[in-house]
Amino acid sequence: AYVLYPPVLKSGDQVPRWAETELQAMGPLCSREKRMLGLMVGALVLWIFGGDYIDAAMVGYSVVALMLLLRIICWDDIVSNKAAWNVFFWLASLITLATGLNNTGFISWFGKLLAGSLSGYSPTMVMVALIVxxxxxxxxxxxxxxxxxxxxxxxxAAALAMPEIPLPVFCLMVGAAIGLGSILTPYATGPSPIYYGSGYLPTADYWRLGAIFGLIFLVLLVITGLLWMPVVLL
Structure with missing residues (x-):
């Protein structure tokens, strides 16, 4: 990463000095910021320890409502946050769709269909193809x-339809692929738009670096999945 895209600031002491200057310019916490800090701590406590008593989504909605009542934010702040609304509706739609497909048996059927189209190849080739x-x-x-x-x-489901595929190894590779693929695009995860929106990385550089490191990670994932993960699971 340092060779492909060297940082502008190469000395680590510049960032702490900049942060100290910005904190001094901001001054002490105002009353709104203190209220926000209290709500954030309360939400974290309920998310961590209150799972048996209150739903996580209800905690989020309650905090937003309290932020409005305490005048930490206004309604226009919520309405104008297009990125949040976009994620909210798309996420809800896709999760509902995935749940419906699973309940109707489509996922199991499609997995068997996919496995059938790959029959005749070695389990290793099929596993690599599915991961890619x-x-x-x-x-x-x-x-x-x-x-x-x-x-x-x-x-x-496709891996389950082929008994020759080592399912624990395949599941580990799937889990790793979910995390590693987060670097591919400026919209792959929730924090990605925040990094992209900072303006530090131009659009072309973000996509180019995502493709380069995505390919590197994919190759490493396949190698570790085939050689190292089976040893770990022994």
Whole structure:
């Protein structure tokens, strides 16, 4: 990464000095920021320890409502956040679609169909082909959760239809592919648009570096999946 895209700031002491200057310019926490900090801590506590008593989504909705009541944000702030609404509707739609496909038996049927089309090849080749396809399809999804919900069950169903494929190894490779594929596009995960929106990386550089490192990670994933993961699972 340092060779392909060297950083502008090569000395580590410049960032702390900049951060200290910015913090001094911001001054002490105002009352709104203190209220926001309290809500954030409360939400984290409920998400971590309150799972048996309150749904995680309800915690989020409650915090947003309290932010409005306490005048931390206004309604226009919520309405104008197009990126959040886009993720909200697409994520809900894709998760609902994936759940419906699973309940109707489509995922199991499609997995068997996919496995049937790959019959005749060695289990290793089939496993690599499924992982490569699964990895590259990340380009078409704007959420890791939606991507996982829609495609991971299909790939696992295809592997289940071929008993020769070592399922624990395949599942580990699928899980690793979900994480590694997050670098491919500026919209692959929730934090990606934030990094991209900072303006530090031009669009062309983001896509180019995503493709380069995505290919490197894919090759390493296949190598470790075939050689190292079976040893770990012994």
């Amino acid at each position: 396809v699964f990895y590259l399809l990340r380009y078409f999804f704007a959420s890791a959760t939606a991507y996982t919900s829609a495609l991971a069950p299909m790939m696992i």
